[in-house]
Amino acid sequence: MxxxxxxxxxxxxxxxxxxxxxxxxxxxxxxxxxxxxxxxxxxxxxxxxxxxxxxxxxxxxxxxxxxxxxxxxxxxxxxxxxxxxxxxxxxxxxxxxxxxxxxxxxxxxxxxxxxxxxxxxxxxxxxxxxxxxxxxxxxxxxxxxxxxxxxxxxxxxxxxxxxxxxxxxxxxxxxxxxxxxxxxxxxxxxxxxxxxxxxxxxxxxxxxxxxxxxxxxxxxxxxxxxxxxxxxxxxxxxxxxxxxxxxxxxxxxxxxxxxxxxxxxxxxxxxxxxxxxxxxxxxxxxxxxxxxxxxxxxxxxxxxxxxxxxxxxxxxADILIKGDDLAQLNVRASLYHLLRANAPEDARVAICAKGYAGEAYFGRYFWDTEINLLPFYLHTNPQAARNLLLFRYNTLDGARRNAQNYGYRGARYAWESSLSGDEQCANWQYADHEIHITADIVYALYHYVRATGDEDFLEHYGIDILVETARYWCDRVDWNREGVGELLGVMGPDEYLPFTRNNAFTNRMVKFSLEQTIACLDSLQGSKPDSYAAAAERLNILPEERELFRHTAEKLRLPYDSRTDIVPQSDDFASYADLDFDSIWTDRSRPFGHFISQERNYRSKALKQADVLELMLLFPHEFSREQLKAAYDYYEPITTHDSSLSVAVHGIVASWLNQPKAAANFLQRVMDIDLSLEKKGAAEGIHIANCGGLWQLIVYGLAGLKSAMWSKDIKLEPRLPKGWTKLSFQLAWQGERYRITIHPDAHAVHKLEGRGYVAGTTL
Amino acid sequence: MxxxxxxxxxxxxxxxxxxxxxxxxxxxxxxxxxxxxxxxxxxxxxxxxxxxxxxxxxxxxxxxxxxxxxxxxxxxxxxxxxxxxxxxxxxxxxxxxxxxxxxxxxxxxxxxxxxxxxxxxxxxxxxxxxxxxxxxxxxxxxxxxxxxxxxxxxxxxxxxxxxxxxxxxxxxxxxxxxxxxxxxxxxxxxxxxxxxxxxxxxxxxxxxxxxxxxxxxxxxxxxxxxxxxxxxxxxxxxxxxxxxxxxxxxxxxxxxxxxxxxxxxxxxxxxxxxxxxxxxxxxxxxxxxxxxxxxxxxxxxxxxxxxxxxxxxxxxADILIKGDDLAQLNVRASLYHLLRANAPEDARVAICAKGYAGEAYFGRYFWDTEINLLPFYLHTNPQAARNLLLFRYNTLDGARRNAQNYGYRGARYAWESSLSGDEQCANWQYADHEIHITADIVYALYHYVRATGDEDFLEHYGIDILVETARYWCDRVDWNREGVGELLGVMGPDEYLPFTRNNAFTNRMVKFSLEQTIACLDSLQGSKPDSYAAAAERLNILPEERELFRHTAEKLRLPYDSRTDIVPQSDDFASYADLDFDSIWTDRSRPFGHFISQERNYRSKALKQADVLELMLLFPHEFSREQLKAAYDYYEPITTHDSSLSVAVHGIVASWLNQPKAAANFLQRVMDIDLSLEKKGAAEGIHIANCGGLWQLIVYGLAGLKSAMWSKDIKLEPRLPKGWTKLSFQLAWQGERYRITIHPDAHAVHKLEGRGYVAGTTL
Incomplete structure (x- = not known):
């Protein structure tokens, strides 16, 4: 030693x-x-x-x-x-x-x-x-x-x-x-x-x-x-x-x-x-x-x-950065905690919000796992990613109990999950209204399958999650008098608006989740009728139920379309109050939330964190560059980043929009969250989701990797920060390992020999 | 004995x-x-x-x-x-x-x-x-x-x-x-x-x-x-x-x-x-x-x-009923508790929500005092009514602290008041959003002044409440891009919708409150310039502030007008979900709230209690009979009456609408709240607001007394329930006492000799 x-x-x-x-x-x-x-x-x-x-x-x-x-x-x-x-x-x-x-x-x-x-x-x-x-x-x-x-x-x-x-x-x-x-x-x-x-x-x-x-x-x-x-x-x-x-x-x-x-x-x-x-x-x-x-x-x-x-x-897992030693060290600090906090062989637990480095968040599991952490594990240690999804499969009974407690059929994942999947969040506005978690898990499920090619996972585990959560969504949707499905009383990723109508992020994720459920059932019935029959019996799937899934997926409102100039965070977003941030937020080194009562905050246009931008990150092909830019220009100035999940998302979007200064600034803020001695941000534990966010900012933002969710091939569009002479990392992709090497004026993807892996087994 | x-x-x-x-x-x-x-x-x-x-x-x-x-x-x-x-x-x-x-x-x-x-x-x-x-x-x-x-x-x-x-x-x-x-x-x-x-x-x-x-x-x-x-x-x-x-x-x-x-x-x-x-x-x-x-x-x-x-x-205080012995006894039970629970000489306390007959509501003071209880005391023991308002004056400093805690100027009365006026409500959705209490107190203040003629009360006590609460309202109002003042994020009297936009009841009460503040300042300045000067100095009233009060009162949105068919509970009311009550509320002997999760309830059209009807009760002259009927027909079937403040209001409106069966039914339900052996409603204490509601149902509803708020003279429009051969009670009115006697086909008002009183002194 x-x-x-x-x-x-x-x-x-x-x-x-x-x-x-x-x-x-x-x-x-x-x-x-x-x-x-x-x-x-x-x-x-x-x-x-x-x-x-x-x-x-x-x-x-x-x-x-x-x-x-x-x-x-x-x-x-x-x-x-x-x-x-x-x-x-x-x-x-x-x-x-x-x-x-x-x-x-x-x-x-x-x-x-x-x-x-x-x-x-x-x-x-x-x-x-x-x-x-x-x-x-x-x-x-x-x-x-x-x-x-x-x-x-x-x-x-x-x-x-x-x-x-x-x-x-x-x-x-x-x-x-x-x-x-x-x-x-x-x-x-x-x-x-x-x-x-x-x-x-x-x-x-x-x-x-x-x-x-x-x-x-x-x-x-x-x-x-x-x-x-x-x-x-x-x-x-x-x-x-x-x-x-x-x-x-x-x-x-x-x-x-x-x-x-x-x-x-x-x-x-x-x-x-x-x-x-x-x-x-x-x-x-x-x-x-x-x-x-x-x-x-x-x-x-x-x-x-x-x-x-x-x-x-x-x-x-290492990410090599030349030309910026401090970034190199800081990135490794994040990677270290991502490697430390995960138990890749134990699917009875996942990764808690403070990375098991403090009591603050009670050791519980949030949507961070699926949306912020999963991509890192997907592309460095797919077995670990698989385990994180297995944890959700293993806690499906808890999710069923949650649904029942709220009076719904199916499965409703907990905003703050216990070991058993039962809801632990003591603040009802999150527990009751931040429902996107249930769809986030399905998104992650498909992210895993598409990144690894492990289609069997759907057949053996995923299908139960899909069907049970689809049932919950069909119960959760309200139908307006025009026959449009709506999600009312919803808190989206932005936790500063707890009761919105048709949150764009949530509705899109739910629609995706229902569509995949239908696709999975159709495909399994076609390709493996026995396996489908077993699932249909196990889950008691009725034909009219599949029709309901389809109908709900079709008729669920998306509060935006391709002609929308600024994608609204929710149907009612425009009706919230405008704030004069400068007169309220007099010390930007402290969270915005310290300067405003929750009461006022809850009725005002002040985002805790990325919401529409998060949507655009997860469904990048559905929005034009103009829409992305309009959203960034509109929402960024009214986003407080009081949540540590926010800055990395903005860094990625800034990078996509070719705004290197803004991207570099967000990169610095991401690294500061746990490392700045002024903020002392690690005192209550590690912001582990932000560690995953840093990986995403580098890989999706700076290296410009197209998400495995939407691309079968490794596609890069790098934009290295000023001064960086080299960026290099390994990437697990569709059962193989690659080394990505990026220089300011060139990049290369090398397949690594002898290091292949099969999804479902340890590397 | x-x-x-x-x-x-x-x-x-x-x-x-x-x-x-x-x-x-x-x-x-x-x-x-x-x-x-x-x-x-x-x-x-x-x-x-x-x-x-x-x-x-x-x-x-x-x-x-x-x-x-x-x-x-x-x-x-x-x-x-x-x-x-x-x-x-x-x-x-x-x-x-x-x-x-x-x-x-x-x-x-x-x-x-x-x-x-x-x-x-x-x-x-x-x-x-x-x-x-x-x-x-x-x-x-x-x-x-x-x-x-x-x-x-x-x-x-x-x-x-x-x-x-x-x-x-x-x-x-x-x-x-x-x-x-x-x-x-x-x-x-x-x-x-x-x-x-x-x-x-x-x-x-x-x-x-x-x-x-x-x-x-x-x-x-x-x-x-x-x-x-x-x-x-x-x-x-x-x-x-x-x-x-x-x-x-x-x-x-x-x-x-x-x-x-x-x-x-x-x-x-x-x-x-x-x-x-x-x-x-x-x-x-x-x-x-x-x-x-x-x-x-x-x-x-x-x-x-x-x-x-x-x-x-x-x-x-007694109400004499002939022809219905059970109603007679039950009404007296309510009057007994109203007489017992009040300490007419001690303005350091008011009447707690359970009438000091149980621990359930912690001995705290709600809007019940001003809206449900006050009329009884106004017309039976004006000194007691005055004391209840003095309690609010005495706790103005607490209300100032509440405003400050929320980041506002002026005074914001507590949803659940302590002895000192400080907010005690441990559930933030009520404490933060049920803001009408602050205007309810001003309404009650004027109700007292108009019923007793005690104008001096405004000059010595009321003006501080008026100015300080007006300041709060001006801070609380948001201005939309059309220059209209709005109250966002509001829970009206209906506690099953916590985050509404421009609740009709609340906005009307606030407008009233601001208008009276302006009127009071104008009138005092004209009639008693010295007294006005003293108040202006004590309260540091600035001329531009009076302009702000006036502007806000003028521009505050009322989400209805005389042409509105159904007065909307709030601007966003129509966007909430319709419920199939019969499939949810399978046992109507238990509260509706037991059959639905709070989450679902908060996004659905199910009223806990009268909201628009309460508004119409307090401002009866502002709504046509057609509007009243439309509101009753629309809201009553979706009102759960889970709050004990609801049934009496509905009884009054049913009586006004000449629906004797419905009125009698509500009368019975009001009496059942504390007296029914099936409900055992008094176990945790007396629903004292409902006792006040019963008095109002009899006096405003069945006797058809026009509120002293809107009538200088005693005006009656009696509609006795079937079987009642006589209804009689005393009424303190503008410093005198009267006996009201109603028979099915005639009624009389007799001024009582030698029992006059002067407001501000004990009878």
Whole structure:
């Protein structure tokens, strides 16, 4: 781990293109770095907190978080919130419904000397540096600590969560005594005093510590899940570990006598398992087995295996940018989180809105998955994309329950999905009215099929989603007196207008969804009558029902046509109030929503995010360049981008419209969302949809790739930003892999040999 | 109290026209009767619970009540919820905001024999009867208890809350031993184990009991209010009281040896005071002084004073109906609660939505006060009406804060007002969008002035309300591109359409409000320039501001005109979905809202309550009879009457339209709201607005009185229901009192001599 392994094609002097650095500690930025430096491997994730914690930042504060607008609410824990998340381990919040549980803190490692603890805020510290190496997801901290007794200690903390052995977390402290002598203490812990959004979700936490150097914490959640954490400690010097458990914390400390020139290493290897894991066998014994196997493998080999996995992931996903080192690093930061947050083998979970890097969005699943994230996985790791769709298939029963709860037939996907697909959104205006999610999933289904050619997926999984959601739509449509189908009371992607009539985006997506349902049934009946018959029986499809799907698809209103000058966001959009933005939004560095009451916002023409532009992004061939430009010119000035889903879309459209300055500006804003030190945007977690948006902005916008949804072939229309001399990335496409290479005046598509894949199997 | 005192003009054989009776105990009806039998005197109120409580109905259950649709949510405490309320004593609920505190239970009185307690569910009971005498608000219960040991005891419970000595509650048990002998125990208590909507709002409760026969309970609420309850016990036989306090309950018990033929009487006299009372002096000593003064006065005199107050109240307020005894009784039940719930001398409080007879609506103030309740008080006790408007004047600062919180100038009255006028509604769709309340208050202000002639009220109080609310309206109006003022994003009275455009009711009320503001300023400037100058300085009225008021009043859109066939509820009303009511609303005995999701409801043409009809009721001269009929014919079939504010309005309109059957049907439905044993509508408290609605239905509808808002003279157009041979009531009008007498074929208005009043003073 000390030496970074070479990744194919990379040089050792490329740290500045791969390492996110924090130079000097600043308390006000700590929470931001906790989010940004989140490590993980799909199975588990841990925020980038200090091993020893933070002074004045208790993690077990109890309070009642209320349902509120997450974009606008003031988060708790201004200084630090540790986070340890295993997708799938959830509990009930009395007001907010299902939330992912913040698990016991497994990273505890402290240094003490003569009663003084190393503390980033209170100790005398110099030479502080911290960095996350994106190549292998390892986190490093180095500093010089001058103790009260006058010792000068060079301290280095390193840790990673293994991408190969997904239950393992590996940590090490190294201390070099630069001057002085005295007694040094190292303490390791597994801490159960953790609350999730102020709630205690642990029914019991049982700590044990053995003086041989092992710690364990057994946690039973109120939902009945069992979490096992076992740690093994090792030190470079002989030591007698002493237990210092508290009620819910397992802890050991060891004391060392040191003098100038001494080097001391303390390592902590932690295995984490749960009773929800896919592996067979009792979780507690699996954790112990993992640990002993890891110790057999040894530290170097553990790292080798881990680094090899990261290397493989980067090979398929990396985007190479020449001529703009900062963009290169920032893009990789996004890719890193996209690679980290996904568990490509576990279709019982998807990717939560904060990328498992914070509590803010409760670990739930939104439309982000299908519209913002999916394209990245489609074209870098189709197996992962398939898994995301399988998650929706697996939660179809939840969607059926949602439909029923609202009084409809069929399946209605949740605006905020739990593990089971049941609606969790505590704010009814979104849960009730932001219905496009159900069509977004069908769009994504076809996006997957068309990008991969995996037609079988429709036959085995997709058809159930299609038929059940079509039933919901037919119930949801109202018929006006002219016999036109309408969708009333709808919140489109723009969440600042909750009750619109015939939202253009939503209606188009629903029409698409119904049309594909009909096409799928027709085609299956023609090509595979047996398979159709089985589906018809399983889903109880009636002939008149297919007629209803067809009729609804045909008669559903689209509030625009090819002659429309400006495509209206909804039928009633013109009737909302115009705003004088300059007099209201007096500080554009803060969200617009802070400057206006929700009441006024809900009746005014102020878009939270792209809505018509999102429609044009998903159906680009249906709009003329003039319509695109008119929409951009009309909507962009009244769009607040208060949602992180908005800027990337605008960047793509600006790029399509050949407005390089605007595109570059949006590109910068996309990167700033999680990375800007002024915004501290990662404090509550990673805006993972925006990471997917950045990939789309580069691939669809700057490289000008025509979406696989609408093109069988790879078609590019690149427009590189000023200064970029090269842009290159791999692309999985129709079962093959390609390398795209773009220079300012030329581009090339090379098919990669020997790296083909078959959809439905892992690369 | 044993013998009802004669009320002038009443005969002793009129009990059936004055007594609400419960014949036989039924556990499932108990909560309903608790609400219906609520006693009180404006200062304090107590639900009609059994003195000994109810088995299996703990009053100290703790839970978190969520913000929900009060009409539709399932209330807790299915069997019994005791309630002791003093308007003004409130606390904070973490989710629901300010709520009136359910105080310690002061009514505790139990009978026991040989370890057995008298228990309505478990004891062997016969001859149970209970009745509330509306004449004096006294509650009576009589029954025969056959104890396990074989005694037969005729037990009678009586109690009242004094209307004359408002801090006193008087109770008595009488036991006659019909057969057997043994030991009988009487226990009296003041119980602090009470929760409000599941919350404990008591910081401390200190019980004391003295064996001389006195109990006390000192309660400190978390808001810092101190409540003192002191009781003195008396028994007809010598007794040594024994203390049986628990942690938060003061209790004494006394044992009596009894035998056949014995009669035992135990009395409990309780004084209740708080540090918020208007009287001077320390609350604790006041309570003790009240108590000793009451004992000096003696039981008979206490009752005389009390009954005289009720008599006086009834003289101004009673409605006499001949030919329909049930209607007579039911109307009096409503009048009783209107008289009870109001505190005509305390303008720091108004009348809460449940008439201080339950926790459901948190003791808050709605538009009901101005639109539904005010007319009754205007014409029976103008001083009380004035007080209700003073409450709005006193809370103008709260309304200013509300406006500011929403980003507006001026004053915006709360949809659900706290004591201070600050918005308490936890459901934003109402709080944000149901803005007509602010104009309703101005309408009520003018209604008061025009009904009483008290023009000075405008000069001293009204003008501040007018100017400040006009400022809010000018900020709230949006201007469309044609220069027309609009009110967007509005929920009108119909709460099933939360986001409409230019709600006809709201826009008309706002226009009225602005017009009156201008008129008031113009008139004051002309007639009392000094007073105008003072107001202009106090309120910082600028000349251009008056111009803005005028311009806004002129240009505000009314979505109808005299040629409109059907007055639209709002500009966008036609675009909502039509519903097939019969297929959805399969059980019309339950609210429509139970059969449809809020999501669907919010986009459909299903009115919760009168909206356009309410407009026509308030501005009757602006609509032709044809328009009224068209509106009634169009809206009535799509009105669900899920709100209790709806039926009375429809009854009035049906009466105006000369549809006697429909009017009679609505009259019955109005009376059923709190009185029907099938609906059990009083369980959570009294629908006090509907009580006011019943008064309006009789006076405006059946008697056909033209509103004082639009007529200087008393004008009647009676249409008596079938079978009614006489309808008679008093009417306070322009500083005088009149008696209205209506027979099927004739009616008369008599001015009453010597009963004139001057507005602003108590009758």
């Amino acid at each position: 000390e030496r970074y392994r070479r990744i194919e094609g990379l040089q050792m002097n490329e740290e500045h293109l791969w390492c996110l650095k924090e130079n000097g500690y600043e308390a006000g930025l700590h929470k931001h770095y906790e989010g940004l430096f989140t490590q993980g491997n799909g199975y588990m994730h841990a925020r980038g907190s200090f091993e020893e914690g933070c002074s004045d930042a208790p993690q077990d504060e109890e309070y009642l978080r209320f349902p509120d607008n997450v974009t606008l609410e003031k988060p708790r824990h201004p200084k630090s919130k540790q986070g340890t998340f295993i997708p799938g381990i959830v509990a009930r919040h009395p007001l907010l419904k299902e939330e992912i549980v913040n698990l016991p803190y497994m990273l505890g490692l402290e240094l003490r000397s003569a009663g003084e603890s190393l503390d980033m805020d209170r100790s005398r510290i110099s030479g502080y540096r911290r960095w996350l190496d994106l190549r292998d997801g390892s986190l490093h901290r180095t500093l010089i600590w001058e103790t009260a007794e006058g010792m000068q200690l060079q301290c280095t903390f390193e840790r990673y969560i293994s991408m190969a052995d997904t239950h393992l977390c590996i940590q090490r402290i190294q201390v070099e005594v630069l001057a002085g002598e005295g007694r040094l203490e190292a303490a390791a812990s597994l801490r159960g005093d953790v609350r999730t959004n102020g709630m205690n979700h642990f029914d019991s936490v049982v700590p044990t510590a053995e003086v041989g150097g092992s710690l364990s914490l057994k946690t039973l959640t109120e939902q009945g899940n069992r979490i096992f954490m076992h740690s093994a400690l090792e030190a470079s010097e002989a030591v007698i570990w002493q237990e210092e458990n508290s009620q819910v914390t397992a802890a050991l400390r060891g004391e060392f006598a040191v003098q100038t020139g001494d080097r001391l290493t303390v390592s902590k290897l932690t295995a984490v398992t749960t009773d929800r894991d896919m592996e067979e066998g009792e979780a507690g014994s699996r954790a112990l087995a993992q640990l002993s196997r890891a110790r057999e493998i040894g530290w170097d080999q553990l790292y080798e295996r881990h680094a090899a996995c990261w290397k493989s992931k980067w090979q398929g | 044993e013998r009802y005192r004669r009320i002038e003009g009443l005969q002793m054989n009129e009990e059936h026209l004055w007594c609400l009776k419960e014949n036989g105990y039924e556990a499932g009806l108990h909560k309903h009767y608790e609400g219906l039998f609520t006693q009180g005197n404006g200062y304090m109120h107590a639900r009609g619970s059994f003195e000994e409580g109810c088995s299996d109905a703990p009053q100290d259950e703790e839970y978190l009540r969520f913000p929900d649709n009060v009409t539709l949510e399932k209330p807790r405490h299915p069997k019994s919820k005791q309630g002791t309320f003093i308007p003004g004593i409130v606390a904070r609920h973490p989710l629901l905001k300010e709520e009136i505190v359910n105080l310690p239970y002061m009514l505790g009185l139990e009978l026991r024999s040989a370890g057995e307690s008298l228990d309505m569910d478990r004891s062997r009971i016969s001859g149970y009867r209970r009745w509330l005498d509306l004449r004096d608000g006294s509650l009576h219960r009589t029954l025969i208890w056959e104890t396990a040991e074989g005694m037969q005891l005729q037990c009678t419970f009586e109690r009242y809350i004094s209307m004359a000595d408002t801090h006193l509650c008087i109770q008595r048990i009488q036991v006659e031993v019909l057969a057997g002998e043994g030991r009988l125990e009487a226990a009296a208590s003041l119980r602090g184990d009470v929760r409000t909507n599941g919350m404990n709002h008591f910081d401390s409760v200190v019980p004391t009991a003295e064996v001389g026969g006195s109990l006390s309970l000192k309660t400190l609420t978390e808001q810092g209010n101190r409540i003192f309850m002191h009781s003195a016990l008396e028994a007809s036989e010598a007794v040594i009281w024994q203390e049986e306090n628990s942690q938060v309950t003061a209790a004494l018990r006394g044992e009596f040896a009894v035998q056949t033929g014995d009669r035992l009487t135990v009395s409990k006299l309780t004084a209740v005071t708080t540090d918020r009372d208007m009287e001077e002096g320390e609350a604790g000593s006041r309570a003790l002084a009240q108590l000793s003064r009451a004992r000096e006065i003696g039981w008979d005199q206490l009752y005389e004073r009390h009954a005289a107050c009720w008599k006086s109240k009834w003289q101004g």
